[in-house]
Amino acid sequence: MTYFGLYAQQHRGEEAAGIVVSDGRTLASRVGLGHVTDVFNEPALARLKGHAAIGHVRYGTAGGSDVKNAQPLLVDYSGGPIAIAHNGNLVEADAIRDEFEAHGSIFHTTTDTELIIHMLAKPSVLMRGREGVKEVMAALKGAYSLLLLTAEQMIAVRDPQGFRPLVLGKLGHSWVVASETCALDLVKARYVRDVAPGEIVFIDENGLTSESCVGEKRVRPHQCLFEQVYFARPDSVVFGDTVHEVRVMLGRHLAREHPVSADVVISVPDSGNSATIGYARESGIPEDRGFIRNHYVGRTFIQPQQADRITGVDVKLNVVRTVVKGRRVIVVDDSIIRGTTSRGRIRMLRKCGAREIHMRISCPPTRFPCFYGIDFPTTTELLAAERDIEGLRKFLELDSVGYLSIEGLLSSVSGPKENYCTACWSGEYCVNVDRHLGRFKAKRKR
Amino acid sequence: MTYFGLYAQQHRGEEAAGIVVSDGRTLASRVGLGHVTDVFNEPALARLKGHAAIGHVRYGTAGGSDVKNAQPLLVDYSGGPIAIAHNGNLVEADAIRDEFEAHGSIFHTTTDTELIIHMLAKPSVLMRGREGVKEVMAALKGAYSLLLLTAEQMIAVRDPQGFRPLVLGKLGHSWVVASETCALDLVKARYVRDVAPGEIVFIDENGLTSESCVGEKRVRPHQCLFEQVYFARPDSVVFGDTVHEVRVMLGRHLAREHPVSADVVISVPDSGNSATIGYARESGIPEDRGFIRNHYVGRTFIQPQQADRITGVDVKLNVVRTVVKGRRVIVVDDSIIRGTTSRGRIRMLRKCGAREIHMRISCPPTRFPCFYGIDFPTTTELLAAERDIEGLRKFLELDSVGYLSIEGLLSSVSGPKENYCTACWSGEYCVNVDRHLGRFKAKRKR
Amino acid sequence: MTYFGLYAQQHRGEEAAGIVVSDGRTLASRVGLGHVTDVFNEPALARLKGHAAIGHVRYGTAGGSDVKNAQPLLVDYSGGPIAIAHNGNLVEADAIRDEFEAHGSIFHTTTDTELIIHMLAKPSVLMRGREGVKEVMAALKGAYSLLLLTAEQMIAVRDPQGFRPLVLGKLGHSWVVASETCALDLVKARYVRDVAPGEIVFIDENGLTSESCVGEKRVRPHQCLFEQVYFARPDSVVFGDTVHEVRVMLGRHLAREHPVSADVVISVPDSGNSATIGYARESGIPEDRGFIRNHYVGRTFIQPQQADRITGVDVKLNVVRTVVKGRRVIVVDDSIIRGTTSRGRIRMLRKCGAREIHMRISCPPTRFPCFYGIDFPTTTELLAAERDIEGLRKFLELDSVGYLSIEGLLSSVSGPKENYCTACWSGEYCVNVDRHLGRFKAKRKR
C-alpha cells in the first residue's frame, strides 16, 4: 500500500525512495537511489512485512546523491528502533547541529532529518513523552511535514506554519497519511482532512489522537503557493483546493492581466495544461495542441557524443506544424526557472512558422531562493533573478511575455491571502532569513 | 542519428530494438530486447561506426519475445553482408517458407523478414540486379515497408498497396528514410515526400534513384487508417495528412454523428486528446481535463501480490473530481480494444460523482483481424467482435456510447476514399484472406 | 592502491566492501554489498580522489546482510568527518551501547564499530587529544584492529591483546597498513613490522609517530591461532611467521601425533595444501592430488529445484579416481566446522574405490565459540561441540580420524605459547566471558 502511495507521489522526488515497516515488534527497512520502481521489486516488498509503514521519495539536490541520505531514516535509540520521513527544510539547522556535535553527537548524513532524531532521542525529551515531542517541535524552525514510526505507533507532524501539505485519509479502519490526496486516491482511501499546521497526530492500536504543538499562541500559516502553481499533481487537493481548478483560475487571471490578440492558445504539456484551459476560456481564443510529448522520456536517454550536429535536441516535445504555421500563438506554461528549455521551444515554434509568439506564465517571475524545501538553482542560474520583463522577453526571443501578478495568484486560492508563502516571488520571508540570504548571495559570487 | 530516429518512433514497437551500420566495407549490428534506451548505451553506440545505418523497433506479438526475432536482421549471402528492417506483415508467407524449406533452406527466426532475405539471396534474383529486386517484390503479398542495407547501398521499399507509411527526408546532403515524420523532426531533417506505394528507392554514394515495382499495371493503394486513428504520433504527417488534424476532424464528425446534451467533454489522455478538441469545438460543449496521467508509468511497475485489496488499480490515470462531480460528462477516446480498461475508468468517473457518462469513440467498432501488421487480440478478446452497440454500452456501463462511422472516418482524410484500408472495421479485405480468416476463427474456438 | 589491497584480502570478508578516501580537506566514500569487484568499477574508483585512504572487507554473519553495516563507517562529529574500519569483535559492547542510548545517542547500525566512534566523539575525549584516544582504547574490551581516517591523518590501532593481525608496510615514502602482508605484496610495498598489541600509530604529513595505549602495565597478547590454521592466506606473514610454513609444521606434528599406514596422502584443496606437504614429508608417504577444484566455483551457482536427483552434488571438488582406487588414503584438511561437506567428500572417495580413508585435521576439534571476531556457527551446528573422537569418526564415516593437539599447534609457531589465543579449541578465554557463554548456550536452546 505504501509502495502505491509513493508511486502516486513520485513527482515529489526522484532521487531516492524508501519504506520502513513495523510488525509490532521491530522495524524493517528498504531504501535506495532512484525511482520507486527502481528501488522496489517483488522480493524486496515481500520482505517488508507488517501492519504499519511509512515511505519517502527524496527530492534530489543538484550535487550529492548519496544513498545514506535516502529516507525514511531508521535508527536505534534508547526507546528502540525509530524511523522518520521528512518533507521540507529546517532553517538554522546548522547551529543546532553544531551544538549537538559539541556535546559528542555524531552524524551519519547531511540531512536535517537526522537532527530531528537527535533532538527526539534526548533523555530530557523522552522522559516527558508527548510533551517532549511538542517541545522539540517548538524548537524546530522551518518547514517540516514528518512521519515517525516506532514498533508501536506512527506520529504525523506538520510545522506550525504549514509550509508543506500533509493530509489524513481513511481506508476501512486504517489511517493513511500522505503529502497529496492523489496517493489516497490510488490506494482507494478516503480523504478526511489536512493535518493542521502545528498539529501532532498519534496513531496506534487504539486509533488516532491529536495535539497541537503551538498551544495557545496563534501562528500564521505560510502555505507554499509553489505547490499549487507547479509542484503538486493537478488531481490532488492541496490546502483545501483542487490543484487543477486553482490552475484554471490562474489561467483566467493571466488572460485578464495579459490579454493579447492571437489565433490560438497552446500549452507546454503537461505543466501548462490546466492554466491553458483557463486562459482560453477567459480570452475566448481557441485552444489547440501545439506540442506533442514523447511518452518514453525518462532518465536513461543518452545524448551520444558523436551526435554533435543534433545537440540541444528536444527529445521531450515536438511541434504540430499545422497548429502554429502562419498563426499568432499564445504559449502558456506554469513557470520558467532557467529559461533555456523554454527558449529552445520558442525557437522550434518560430522555425515551424509561427507568425507571433506570446508567452504567458501562470506565476510571477521566480526571483528569490526558497528556504523551505523547494530546490531552486542559485540566483545566477535563475533566469528572472536579475532581469526585468523586457530582459526576459528578449532572452526568450518572444513577441511578448506576461507573468501573473502575486495578486492574481492569491485571488486563485480559497484561503486568506496572508496564509500563503510567496517568498520566491516577493522576497518576503516569514522569518528572519538574512543570514541565509547572505550565504545565498555569497554562493552566487563564486 | 538512427538512435534518435528510433527513439522518436518508439511507440511503433516496444519489444525489441536494433541498429545496423555500414562503414562502406562491412556491417556492424546491435539488437536487443526492450526499449531503445534499454538496448543502447554510449559504448554500444560508439561501437557502431559508419556513414549509413538502418534501425528497427519491434512491435511485439503477445507470445514469443525472442531476441532472435529482433531486427534489423543481418546475414551473409553471396553478395556479402546484408541487413533488413521490416514493418508490416506478409500474407501467404507460410507457403513460400514451406517451399524454401523443401529446397533445403533453414530458418533461424519465425519472422516474415527472414523469408524476404531468402528470396533476395536466390542466385536467379541476384543475377538480375534491380530487376531481381522488383521480381521479389512482385512475388510478395501483404504489407511491407522495408529498409535494406549492404556495405554499399541502402534500399527502401514500400509494398504496392502502401499499407504502412514510409517517408523520405533530407538532412544536408544525406537522405533519411523513416516510418513517420516525427523521426525526421527529431533529427532536424526536412520531410521531402512519401515513398510511393510500389516504389523502390536506391541510395548510394551517387545519390538516390527510384523505380516502381508495379510497372505499368495500376494497383489501388490500401493505406491503413488505423495509423491515423491510433497508431501514429499526432505530430507526424502520415499519407499526406497531419495526424493531429485528422483526429480533430474525426472528433468533429463524431460530434455531428453522435451529439448529446452534456456539461463537459473530457479526453482519455493522451489517446483521445486530438479528437476531444474536434468534438468540443463542433459541439460547443466546453472541454476540461477530467483525467490526469501519472508520468512515471512504465513497464517496470509491479503489482505486489499482497496488495489484493487494491488490485485493478489504475496506476496510469486519476480523475479530477471537481471536473466531473454532478456533471453530464462526454468522454472521448480513439478506440476500444478489449474494453476492460475503459470500463474501469468509467467506473472511476461514476464513483467520483459523474451524473451521466457518454462515451464517444473516434472510429467504428473494431471487429475484424488485421493481416497487415497491427496485432489485435483474437476475436474472443475483441470487445466489439460479437456485440452490437447496445451490448457495448451495457458492457461499458455507460449512459450512451457512439462510434464514428466509416464514412466519417474517410471524410476526415484527404485522399480518395478507395485508397485506404478499413478492413478491421468493415471486414472488407483487399485480397482473398479466407484462408487466414478460417485460421483466425479456428484460433477463437480453442 | 587500497582497492588492490582489499582484493588481496578478499578472503577475510565477502559480504561487503568499502573505501573512504581523504583529499586533505574532506572524505569521500563508497561502500556496498558483495565482493570488492562487485562494489567497485572504474567510474566508482575514479570518483575516489585523494592521497590517503582506508578500506574494509566485511566478514558476514549468517543473518543480516545490510549495506548500513558495510565499512568503513563515515560520519561527521565536531572535529569534522571521520571514517573507521574495524576488524574484530568487542565484548561487553551492549552495555556501553545501552549507556550511550540512555544519554540520548542514536545508532544507525548494529555494529560495534559505530560504538567506537561514539566513544571517540565525546567532548571529554576529544579535548584530551592523543590521551583521549588512549583513554577510549583502555575502555574497550575485546578484539579490535582499527584504521581511522580524518581529513588530516590516519590512525592505526591494535588492541592490547593483539587478537587480530595488523601490519605496517612502506611504499616509497608512503605508509601502508593492512591485516595481512599479502596486501603489501600485491601493491609492491615492503613489510616493515607488525603494529604491536596496544600500539596506536599516527600517520600524517609529518610522517609516523606511535604510542602505546597500555602504558606501563604489561598485557599478555592473545594472538588468534585460527588465523594461522585457517583464516589467513598461506603467503602472508602473520604474527611474525609465514603462514604456509606454520601449516607445513602443523602437518609434520600431525604426522607425528597420528601416524597411520597408508599408500597416499591427499589434500582437500586448497585449505589442506600446506599441511599435506608437512604430513607427507614427515611420514614419507607420497603425496598426490586426489581432489581437483572447479575453478569457476563462485557465489552465483544455482542448484535448480528440478534437479532433485542430483542434490548434494559437490560442484567444488571432484575425485581423481586413479589416485584413490584400491588405495589406503590419508586426507588432510585444516579444520572441520559442520562436517557435512567433509562427509560428502569422504563418501565420494569411498565410491571411487578408496580402500581405507584416514582423515587428519591440522588443529584440535573446534568446540567453543569465538568472541573475538571469528563467526563460528552455534554449538548445535558445530560438529565437534558434543562429540568425542569416536563420535566424529563415525559421523564422518572414516576408518580413522586424527586431530592435532593444542601442544602440536603451539609448537608450530615461533612466539611464546602463552601469547596465543586457543579458546575455540580449549574453551580457555582470556577474559571473563561467562555472560556471553550463557547467551551462547541460550541461543543453542532455541
Add this chain to the structure above:
Amino acid sequence: MTYFGLYAQQHRGEEAAGIVVSDGRTLASRVGLGHVTDVFNEPALARLKGHAAIGHVRYGTAGGSDVKNAQPLLVDYSGGPIAIAHNGNLVEADAIRDEFEAHGSIFHTTTDTELIIHMLAKPSVLMRGREGVKEVMAALKGAYSLLLLTAEQMIAVRDPQGFRPLVLGKLGHSWVVASETCALDLVKARYVRDVAPGEIVFIDENGLTSESCVGEKRVRPHQCLFEQVYFARPDSVVFGDTVHEVRVMLGRHLAREHPVSADVVISVPDSGNSATIGYARESGIPEDRGFIRNHYVGRTFIQPQQADRITGVDVKLNVVRTVVKGRRVIVVDDSIIRGTTSRGRIRMLRKCGAREIHMRISCPPTRFPCFYGIDFPTTTELLAAERDIEGLRKFLELDSVGYLSIEGLLSSVSGPKENYCTACWSGEYCVNVDRHLGRFKAKRKR
C-alpha cells in the same frame, strides 16, 4: 542436468553458453554471452522443460564475441526444428560456404556450425535418412564432435580422426554425452566408453544405435594431445587415459630429459600441479608450494587507470617468500604461449630471493597454429614461434629452461603414437593445410 554438465566443463569455453531442450514436440532454447552461471538463473532453467537436452560452452576467439555465434544453434528446416552443438573446427569450410551462398543460401553467423546445418538440411541428404547423415560427415573435413537434437532424437557424431574427445555415459536408463568425463562425474553418471572416431550415435525413445561414417576404409585417428597437456581437466578420462596420470608421467619424462640440481620443485598452480608431482618424484627433489593463488580471480577485476605505479601486477599468484629465498628453484608449468605472464612470475621469484630459477615445461615449444579447434594467437605473439631454446631462456630471464620432447609426450599416453595429433609442436598436419598456413603467415605480416 545439462546445466551441471556445462558447469563442469566451463573451462572448455568461457565466451558463451547455451542449452536447447526437447519436450518431444518442440525445442526451447536459451543461449547467452558469458559463463554458464551468467547465462542461466532459476527462472531461465525453469522455462527449459523437456526430457532431452544438449548444451554448449563457447571457446571465444579473440575478436568477435557476438551472441549470434553462441550455441547450440537452433533453426527450422523442412523436418522441423533442429539444434546443434559443435566442438572443433572445420577446414576448407569457406569453400563449402561459398558454394552454398552461390546457390542462394544465407548465413546468420560466422560459425562452421551453421554450415553443417545447411548440409544436413539439403533435400538430397534428408531423403536418405541415416545414409544422408553419413554422407554429410564424409564431406566434412577437420575436427567436429557434434551433438544434434530434434524433437524426437539426439545424434552424437565424432569426426573420423577423432581430434576432439566425446564420451558416452549412462545415468539410470538415460544416456549422457559429453566432451569430458568430469561432466559425467558431476551428474553422477557412469562412464561407458568414448564415442569412436567416425562414429554416429543415434539416441531416441528406443534407446541407442550406432553406425560408422567411415565405412570399410580405415582412417587413422589424430587425437589432440593438447587436451592432455593443457585443455582438459585433470580429473577427466580423455582418449582412455586419466589426464592427471598422463601429466604426472609428463613430469617424470621431463625430469629425465631435463634434470638439474636444485633445492625445491614448485608448480605454477594449478596448470603445473600434476606435472610437478611427476618431476619431483622422478628427480627426488622435494616439492613445495612456491606460488599461492588468489581464489577470487575472475573476469571482472579492473586495473584502475590511476594505478600506474602498480601496473603489471599479478593479481592471480603471489610468492611464498620462505619457499624460494636463497634457493635453487625448479618451476614446472604445462605450456608457455605468449610468455609475458611467465616472465612476470619469474621476476617475482627472483625478487623474492630465488638463487637460481630453472623452468620446466611439460610439452615441446608451441610453434604452429592449430586448425582443429584450439585458438592459439598468431605466430607473432607465439613466444616459441621464432625463438630457439636459448632465445626462450633469455626472454624468460631464466637460468635454464627445458621443454619436454614429442617423444616424451607420446610415451606418456597409452595409445599408439600414430593416433595422436602433435601438429602445434611438430608442424606435421594430417591433412594438406598449406592454404591455411599461407593465410596464417599472411596474417602474421600485418
